[in-house]
Amino acid sequence: MTETFGPLSPAVILIVAGLLLPLLKGGLRNGLFLAAPVAALALVWALPLGPGIAIDWLGMQLVPLAPDRMARIFGTAFGIAAVTGALYGISQSSGLEKATALIYAGAAQGIAFAGDLVTLFVFWEILAIGSTLVIWSNGNARAGLRYALIHVLGGVLLLAGISAEIAGAGGVAMHPMRADSIGRWLMLSGILLNAGAFPLSAWVADAYPKASWSGAVFLSAFTTKAAVLVLIRLFPGEPALLWIGLAMAVYGLIYALLENDIRKLLSYSIVGQVGFMVVAVGVGTPLALAAAALHALAHILYKSLLMMAAGSILRATGETRLSALGGLARSMPFTAVAMLIGGLSLAALPLTAGFVSKSAILAALAEDQARFYWFALSAVSAGSFLYIGLKLPWFALFGAPRATVALEPATSMKAAMGLLCVLILGPGCFPGWLMELAPEIAGVPILTIDHILFQILMLIAASCIFVGAWPLLQPKAGFTLDVDWLWRELPRLVVPRWRSNLDKLRLSLSAVGEGLSQGWSAFREETLRRLTLAGNWPTGQIAFWATALLAIYVLIAAL
Amino acid sequence: MTATRLKILLALVALLALLVVADSFVTHHASFGIDGTPGFAAWFGLLGAAAAVVIAYGWGRLMRRPGERVDD
Amino acid sequence: MIATHLPVLLILAPLLGAILAALSRNGVAAWLIGLVASALTAAVAFALLWRVQAEGVISYRIGGWAPELGIEYRVDAVNAFIVVLVGIVAVLTMIFARRSVLAEIIPERVASFYTMMLLCIAGLLGIAVTGDAFNAFVFLEISSLSTYTLIALGRDRRALVAAYQYLIVGTIGATFYVIGVGLIYLVTGTLNLGLIVERLASLQSSRGLIVAEAFIVIGIGLKLALFPLHAWLPNAYAYAPSSAAVLLASTATKVAIYLLARFLFTVFGGHIDVGSIAFGSLLIGLSLAAMFLASAAAVVQNDIKRLLAFSSVGQIGYITLGLALANPTGITGGLLHLFNHALMKGAAFMAMGAIVLRTGTAKLDELAGIGRVMPWTAAALTIAGLGLIGVPGTSGFVSKYYLILGALEAGHGWLAILIVASSFIAVLYVGRIVEVVWFREPAAAAREASEAPLEMLLPMWGLAGVTIWFGVHAEWPAGLASAAADTLLRMVP
Structure with missing residues (x-):
């Protein structure tokens, strides 16, 4: 059945569309920019579940398109985020950002459907390039470079x-494994780096806020969650993930609570929420894995919404610092409602998607009798409400207006x-809808x-x-030192x-x-000159070389 | 503490107390025992959020720097 | 009936075409003749490949004379592979050439241009199919002489200098080659490659043979632009007419490489150990120098045609490296890279031909933003560039993959690392083109240009398309290359 679609995959649709986008103009460009994600999302659902097509390439069994249920959950999430x-972002004027955003989304789909390590790596790299270009297209070269380096x-x-893994007996197939050898530890750390795992999590809050108002929406959705999916596929039940995930959750909470810039706050919050998923992957039971996947889906939904609200505020006021904002509920009511709904979903208010997925994660921890992690994550969850459901709306939406709204959202x-x-x-x-997607959570109250x-x-x-400790939670201009101090400030x-x-010396x-x-410098100039004129050797010089080589040749052979 | 904030705080505490009373009338499905006791979520939430604020405040005192990063 | 005469038909088609084209004296007629002759050649080439695959080695005796006296054409898996490559490129170049020749060659010389193209094709095919060392020299001269003329027909006055330099260097190469062949004749008393192999087997002293080998390898090295004997190539490719540059870049050096492989493995292979430390390390050293130095020179070029030419010298380094590894995988990689590089470099030179046609310049700084007005051409150039880097999904990746495997098989892990490292230099020069062509604001030249005509886009995209296609479905070319490698190493009779 999968064969019906031939080489068509959601990834191919998006990447090809992204490559074609610069060739188009005006309405056609915008049309393709919208149509490609819709087509990709439709294809995610049209692809029948199954083992996928294996192709033999240079002696390796590659499965570039393996539609299983996990792929479908993540494909849906990535698809919705792209659509x-x-x-x-359709009113965004930067063509480069639009094109690279599609390629970036396509790479995420490619990772979702990758059935082998080689395909995974190829899309992993496209993902890194695409996201770097999305950041770069907003003009901050240094931040883009830092982001690129860390992803390299x-x-x-x-x-x-x-x-x-391939050199060992493992082969290219994707299969659950434990981090029990150096090679697998390397693989795990590469994936965790993309997931924003502590201690290399600083790149998230460094890079994402440097993107444009629309670019950050794409960025918030794909890279970290694609890494979660790969963790689900390769390292389910890996014990190390439990404490790594908890560290991420705590880090995200603390840094988000301290942050003043809305989009940085949301970026820290991404790390925190991905921490929940990583803990669930560390538990590794079917329920936990399904819960992690659903949480990724829910998180993509509400974090996209929050990033959109933040983007609207940035576009309207040119400002994202809480200390310089306020009273937006009156001037931007639609955005305010969106921000509240997104925030409440993150805080797992009942009747939102976040409530379903977070309940599933906690239920999975309870089922596994992971007492410590259950209590710890419950506490973190209560803390998350402080920054996302209280601090953010309180200072951005209410109080005295401090920034003028110049542009209503389109x-x-x-x-x-x-x-x-x-x-x-x-x-x-x-919640029944989500249970259809992941039947494992059917028993969760x-x-x-x-x-x-x-x-x-x-x-x-x-x-x-929050109300009691209000003075302690006042947003303050500035930044919080992070591990990236080591490579940004220390030098x-x-x-x-x-x-x-050294000066004396x-x-x-x-x-x-x-x-x-x-x-x-003379040597450099000389080399450059020589290289530039390398083709302009006099004929005699070529003849000389021919003779010299002849002599060397005979000499070597005679010896 | 301003008067408005005090009023809000009192209202919230009253609401919390009311809900704790309501909580003792529903059947709980505890996973670890203690989480099934009435009002657990209230005091645990208070403690958790307070801990978060305290830790964040302390960390902020240590690690928060004014101004912008040099290379942003 | 025809089937038995296929090897000679392969030469006769372009040769007769050349004569007809010369007689026609009319540009349009000459082009038509060229097109038909090259299409016929390509068809014969594929028929030959098919017959070789089905029946094994084909031996054809010209005029029925036995090898000792007469000339034998001998087609096996190696030259069938080369012949098919030349056939494909020849016919696509002919399709491409019409518009570009109209713009670049003065009308009175158009007919002679096509004559020279066909002569060059005939010469190259002759080198490929002949089983006679001296006959190969004759064909080498036919192809070389026509090449000098082709380059000299270029519009730029520097083309004359480039052609003159190539003439001298090419003559030195041919002389070296013929001296080497003469020495072999002294030792063995025959010019037939098959007989030479037989008689060498019973030879006691190898001193004369070493000198013969040296002359032949250096002579051919000049023709294939083996570093540091490459210096004639950049100017020749840069100033030759666009369509001639396509043909030369894709086929001329490649056929010379074939001849080198033939001598190294088939002729001397039984007698002198090519993989031996002495010779192998020299060739590996020169290949590495080409991969790094010539590629580095490509990075700083401003003329894209020159940039591509330097890139060719670098890429030839990969091919000779594969041969120097002297194991099946390495040679497969070398031959596969020969094939893939010919196709992608053909696409790149076609794209440059189209750009020169539309803008009149090949200077990088004058072509800023050309991708906006010539998106299809620039996209083909980009795909070819990605192939040169060896990006996965392009054919360049597959051949480099085999080369790396070959290096590992030979126990040279460091060579594998150097192959990957040198690819980063390609990233630099391709990156320069991509950056200027796509991401800069259009310059004056770009603003006035328009997309290339369809008849140029079709062959260009044919080659760019196979660069992608063979990157994903590598079985066919890899199978051919692997069969050729086995034949060279005599793993099959």
């Missing part, structure tokens, strides 16, 4: 791990946000009285703390000091140094 993201590192780790942007609101509230009210009451109590308790501090010590050596540097 709504495209609708939201991730790619190299993954490649090394995959090579070791109709297309409102449509995208409205669509996401429906998609968040729909499954929230009717969701909309039962005691469970709803439990969650409401939790949220009100957090609200009490700046060390190098000058080192330099000053340099003075004494200056004569030599000058001579060296002159020699070097």
Whole structure:
């Protein structure tokens, strides 16, 4: 049945569309920008579940398209993110961002449907390139470079791990494994780097806020969740993931609570929420894996919505710092509602999609009797409400207006946000829809009285703390130091000091140094000149080389 | 503490208390025992959120820096 | 009846075509003749390949004379592979050539241009099919002389200098070759490659043979632009008429490489160990130098045709590296890269031909933003560039993959690393083109241009398409290359 679609895959549709996009103009370009994600999403559902097509390529059994249920859940999530993201960003003027966003979304679909490690790696790299270009298209070259470098590192780790796996007996097939050898540890760390795992999580909050108002929507959806899917496929039940995930959840919570910039806050929050998924993958039971997948789906929905709201605010006011915003509920009511719905879904308010998926994760922990992680994540969950459901709306939407709203969100942007609101509230009210996607969660109590009451109590308790500790939670301009200090600040501090010590030495050596540097620059110019004119050798020189080689040849052979 | 905030806080605490009372009338399906006791979510939520605020505040005192990063 | 005469038909078709084209004196007629002759050649080439695959080696005696006296054409898996490559490129180049020749060659010389193209094709095919060392020299001269003329027909006055330099260098090469063949004749008393092999087997002293080998390898090395004997190539390709550059870049050096492989493995293979430290390391060293230095020179070029020419020298390094590895996988990789590189470099030179036609320049800085007005041409150029880098999904990746496997098989892990490392230089020069062509604001030349005509786009995309196609479905060319490698190493009779 899969054969009916031939080589067509959601990834191919999006990537080809992304490559064609620069060739088109105006309405045609926007049309393709919207149509390709819709077609890809439709194909995600049209592809019948099955083992997929295996092709023999250079002696390896590749399965570029393996539609199983996990692929369908993530394909749906990525598909919805691409459709709504495209609708939201259609008024974006940067053609480069649109094209690369499609390629980026296509790579995520490719990872969702990859049935072997080689295909996975190829799309992994396309994903890195696409996302880098999305960041780059907004003009911040340095941040883009940092992002690219860290993902090159991730790619190299993954490649090394995959090579070791293939060279060992593992082969190219995707199968559950434990991190029990150096190669597999390399693979795991490459994947975790993309998931934003602590301690290499700083790139998320560094890079995503550097994208444009529309670019950040795409960025928030794909990279980290694609990594979660790969963890589900390769490392289910890996014990290390439990504490790594918890560290991510705590890190995300603390840093988001301290953050002043809305989009940075949302980025930290991505790390925190992905931490929930990583813990679930670490549990590894079928219920836990399904819960992780559903949480990824729900998270993509509400985080896209939140990023869209943040993007609308940025586009309207040119500002995303909470300390410089306020009172937007009155001037941007639609955006305010969207931000509230997104935030409440993240905080797992009953009747939202986030409530369903977070309940499933906690139920999976309970089923596995992972007592410590259950209590820890419940506490983190209560804490999350502080920043997303209270701090963010409180300072951005209410209070005295501090920034002027110059631009109302375009109709297309409102449509995208409205669509996401429906998609968040729909499954929230009717969890049965999600159970069809992942039948494993059928036994989880969701909309039962005691469970709803439990969650409401939790949220009100957090609200009490928020109001009580209000002065401590005032957003303050500035930034919080992170692990990336090591490569962003440390060199700046060390190098000058080192330099000053060297200065004396340099003075004494200056004569030599000058001579060296002159020699070097002369050498450089000479090399460049030689390379440029390399084709203009006089004929005699060629003849000389021919004779010389002849002599060398005979000499070598005679010896 | 301003008057408005105090009023809001009191209202929230009252609401919380009311719901805790309601909580003792429903049947719980506990996974670890203690999480099935009435009002568990209330005090656990209070503790969890308070812990988050305290840790974040302390971390902020240590790690929060004014201004922008040099290379942003 | 015809089937038995296929080897000679292969030469006769372009040769007769050349004569007819010369007689016609009319540009349009000459082009038509060229097209028909090259199409016929391609058909015969495929028929030959098919027969070789079905029946094994074909031996054809010209005029029925036995090898000792007469000339034998001998087609096996190796030359069938080369002949098919030349056939494909020849016919696509002819389709491509019409518009570009109209614009670049003065009308009175159009007929002679096609004559020279056909002569060159005939010469190259002759080198490929002949089983006679001296006959190969004759065909080498036919192809070389026509090449000098083709280059000299270029519009740029520097074309004359380039042609003159190539003439001198090519003559030195041919002389070296013929000296080598003469030495072999002294030792063995025959010019037939098959008989030479037989008689060498019983030879006691190998001193004369070493000198013969040296002359032949260096002579052919000049023709195939083996680093550092490559210096004639960049100017020749850059200033030759666009369609001639396509033909030369895709076939001329490739046939020379074939001849080198034939001598190294079939003729001397039984006597001198090619994989031996002495010779293998020299060839590996020169190949590496080409891969790194010539590619580095490509990075700093401003004329894209010159850039592509330097890239060719670098890519030839990969091919000779494969041969120097002297194991089945390595040679398969080398021959496969020969095939794939011919196709993608053909596409790249066709794209440049179309760009020169539309804008009149091949300078990188004047072609900023050309991708906006000539998207299809620029896209073909980009695909070819990706192939040169060896991006997965292009044929360039497959051949480099085999080369890396070959290097690992030979126990040279460091060579595998160097192959990957040198690919990054290709990223640089291809990246420069891509950046300028797609991401810059259109320059004056780009604003006035328009997309290339369909008759140029079709052959260009044919080659760009197979670059992708063979990147995904590598079985056919890899099978041919692997059979050829086995034949060279005599793993099959």
